[in-house]
Amino acid sequence: MKRLRPLALAALLAACASGNEIVLLPNPDGSPSAVVVSNAGGTAVLDRPNAALAVARQSSAPEPVTLSEAEIQRRWADAIAYQPPRPVTLILYFVLDTTELTPASKAMLPQVLDLIRQRPAPEVAIIGHTDRSGDRRYNEELGLRRAEAVRRQIEAIGVPPDLITVTSQGAGNPLVVPSRPYEPRNRRVEITVR
Amino acid sequence: MSPFPRYRSILPLAGFAVALVLAAPFGMAEEGLRVGTIKTLRGEARVLGSGAARAAAIGGAVHQDDTIETGKDGALGLTFIDDTTLSLGPNSRIRLSKVVFDPDKGNFAFLADIARGTFMFVSGAIAKLAPQSEKITTPVGTIGIRGTRFLVRIDE
Structure with missing residues (x-):
């Protein structure tokens, strides 16, 4: 870290006063991430959790600033509180050649439906899959029947039909590759809840 | 029997053509592709699209070119088709200039313009698959995203 010279310090204070800030938050899984802020004054990268930049104006380069956890929570309290729940993808498995x-998975279904019920205005994307036994057309159709079976359960708890999409990928998008033709982990429906 | 049988057969077709021409612009404005859905809401918030401004409501759709605005006690959260989630604190304003998520054709874009306010972004599939296609512009600079969660505050 180089020491701040008076000029840089003055720029930093001016930047703080402007109230324009960008803060990088840590990823929940700890994976690395970054944002790049650029303007007519220059470019700066944020690549450490809770690192922040202040930008006084379009013509002045973004300057690093330190914001405490408490300051972040206070300044962005509502934006943080009203962040929607993250979309999740759940998987239910099927018996060979059936819906x-x-x-x-039958035992897990109530939890899946509960999760959907608890979401505000849930949108549900249902994708049916099969293993590699059976021919292509048959698998497409079996995947669709599996997805439709799940759709009926989800409509039954009151999710409007126009917020549900149902598709089939047949055996074309296996979870386990390369798989034996009769791979149970590929006989599934993936449910993405937004 | 009509003396003008030929006109009879042509008129319904002509009417159909006029209906098509009239329906196209209105239909597109009303039923534009839903790119996101309002999931959380408090206080006053509005969506300004190509038509009249409408009050934000949970479950409501947002489209490309919409501007979303919160009042002094307002807060709102959105989930987009690529799983990006975005929330606005009070006195905030953002325009969704371009949101395209078409993995089959490899077309991606997420361009938004912030005018003012406080925001939290959690980027989705577009930032993962095509990071160059995602940019947030603000009055003081442009933010490029490399798969991440971040906060923005822009004073008026």
Whole structure:
């Protein structure tokens, strides 16, 4: 870290006073990330959690600033509080060549439906999949029947039909590759809840 | 029997053509592609699209070119088709200049213009698949994203 010279310090104070700031938040899984801020005055990169930049105006380069956790929570309190829940993808598995859930997935279904119920204005994308037994057209159709079976359960808890999409990828997008033709982990429906 | 049988057969077609011409611009404005959905809401918030401004409501759609605005006690959160989530604190204003998520054709864009306010972004698939296609502009500079969660505050 180089020491700030008086001029840089003055620029920093001016930047603070402007109230324009960008803060990088840590990823929940700890994976690296970054944002790049550029304007007529220059370019700066934020690549450490809770690192912040202040930008006085379009013509002055973005300057690093330190914001405490408490300051961040106070300044962005409402934006943080009203951040929607992150979309999630859930998987239910099926018995070979049927639209019947495996016992484990059948037991999990109430939790899946609860999660959807708890979301505000849930949008649900349902994608049916199959293993590689059976021919292509049959698998497309079986994947669709599986997805439709899940759709009925989700409509039954009151999700409007226009917020549900149903598609099939047949055996074309296996979870486990390369798979044996009769791979149970590929007989599934993926449910993305937004 | 009509003395002008030929006109009879042509008129319904002509009417159909006029209806098509009239329907196209209105239909597109009303049913433009939903790119995001309002999930959380408090206080006063509005969506300004190509038509009249409408009060924000949970479950409401937002489209490309919409501007979203919160009042002095307002707050609002949106989830986009690529799983980007965006929330606005009070006195905030952002325009969704371009939102395209078409993985089948490899077309991606997420361009938004912030005028003022406080924001939290959690980027989605567009920032992962095509980071160059995602940019947030503000009055003091442009923000490029490399798959991340971040906060922005712009004073008026």
